[in-house]
Amino acid sequence: MQLWLIPTFYAAASIVAGVLVPRLEARFLSSGLDLSTSSAQAYLSAVASGMMALTGIVFSIAFVLVQFNAVVYSPRLVVWFARDRLLFHSLGMFVATFMYSLATLAWVDRQGTQGVPLFSALIVAAMLMASVLMLAQLVQRLNNLQITRVLQSLGDTGREVVASTYQKDRWSTAGSAVSMRQHSEDLALTVRHVGNPQSVTSVEIARLIDDARRMDSLVVMECAVGDTLLEGTVILRARGVAGAGFENRLRASIHLGDQRTFEQDPKYAMRLLVDIAIKALSPAINDPTTAVQAIDQIEDLLRRLAKCDLEACRAFDRDGIPRVIYRMPTWEDYLALAFDEIRQFGSTSIQVMRRLRSALVELSACVDSERARTVHAYLGHLDSGIERSGFDPEDRAAARIEDRQGLGLSHRQDENDPARLGGPSERVAL
Structure with a gap:
């Protein structure tokens, strides 16, 4: 539903009610309100005029606050805030109250009664x-624009998307790039994007399975949710009858929009959290504590993703025949999205380095051995970056101490376990 329809519905309903209700009341109800005409007119006039003034003031302040906070956090958050349904319901209610008050005012002392x-x-x-x-x-709701609540809301949205995207489906199982190449050898139909650049917002896998099964075909997605499609970009390839009807049905399963959405896209919530973190690390703002708070939410999302089957990229029909091969981010993709930019822009902050190291060390303890090797390799990359930084020896030693608060409580290790801290000689008292 288009959001602009919400206040339009309120306004239309108030107009209809303003025309019908007073007429029905005048015809079927003989008793009126025990109030003088001048008092009733003053009451209704005050409601109407005050409501319009309130509408202008409230929404002017709301849009200024949304714009200000979006600039501070990330420009991509403007749409997220501006699409809040409460904002449109409030606008509709304010307008409806104004219009119905005017309609009622027209029936006060009507025809000298x-x-x-x-x-x-x-x-x-x-x-x-x-x-x-x-x-x-x-x-x-405007109070929820505080940084802590914004990060929490983004984290909650990301957790919901992760749970819905990687839930156990009867048609999904693990696949590999080899099987994808094997299946794509005899693909005949190529569907390309036509029109202005648009983003893939969601893909109806179940619908693609039904269409592919009906045509005894195999569909291989060449784009993923969140990708931007340009003129001529290949959307998918399929084996089977290259008919216009089949192509149109396949296109209908791929939903496009002007910009990315959270639907079926766990990367987008993480992308916004990273945007907030690196914006806070910019020299103009210089707020590493906000980056640390963003890492809290990012680490939680990674822990949840670590429990999911990230290799699920094939969909089967009820007969067990592969029908759709689609693209999903790997563990390495999520890890790079979560930490690469924060590591680069936060390389001059001891607080950020300590929080990143804490996240990686604790993340390695809750993933399987293969993913843990990737995390350990990333941890080594982080440590090498610290060694190449402009920190003096004491600051380098401090940056290699994992701390969930960044600069709060050092997680010190035993003297016989120097691997995580770089050796006893590098331990410092903070």
């Missing part, structure tokens, strides 16, 4: 109360 519509006046009061409650919720 000296009457005040009872039911319509009560509806205005109820809408006013609803507007106040929505205003309170909106203020609370």
Whole structure:
């Protein structure tokens, strides 16, 4: 549903109610509100004028705050904040209250009857109360723009996407690049993108399986969720009848949008967390503590991803025949996305180095042996970067002490276990 339809629906409903309700009330209800005409007009006029003024002030402040915080955190967060449904419901309620108040005001003392519509006046009061409650919720939502709550919200969204993306499906199992090449030898149909650049927002794997099974075909995805498709970019290849109907059905299973979304894309939540971290590490802001808080959420996402089958890239029909081969990020892809840029931009911060080292050391303890080797190799890369940095010997020793708070509580090791700290001679008191 397009978000602009939400306030449009509120406005249309208020117009319809403003036309029908007072007329029905005038015809079927003989009693009116026990209130003088001047008082009722003052009450309805105050509600209408005040609601429009409130709408302008609240949404001006809201958009300024959203823009300011998005610039501080990441420009990609503008859309995330601006698409909050509460914002559009609040706008709709404010506009509806204004318009219905005007409609009710037109029926006060209509044709000299000296009457005040009872039911319509009560509806205005109820809408006013609803507007106040929505205003309170909106203020609370703006309060959620604090950095800690933004990071927590991004982490929660990422955890939901990881759980939904890597849930156990009856049609998925592990695959390999070799099997993909074997299956792609006799692919005849090539589907390319036509039009302006767009991002892949989601892929309906189940629908692709049904279409491929109906045509006794195999579909190999050449793009992944989150990729930007340009004119002529290959979307997928398929074996089977190269008919326009089959191609159109395959295209309908690939959903495109102007920008990436969280749907089916665990990388996007991690991407935004990394954006916030490296923005905080820029010389203009110089806030390594925010980067450390972002690493907290990133490490949690990696721990959850470590429990998933990241090699699942083939989908089977109910007969066990492979029908779709699709692309998924590997463990190395997630590790590079999570830490490469933070390591590069945070190379001058002892606090960030210590937190990164803590994340890698603890991550290596909760993954299998193959993934642990990748983490240990990355840890060695981090240590070599520390050795090449401009730190003096004492700072290098401090940077190689893992600390979950960055600069808070050193996790000191036994004297006989110098591997993690670089030897007893490099241990420092902080």
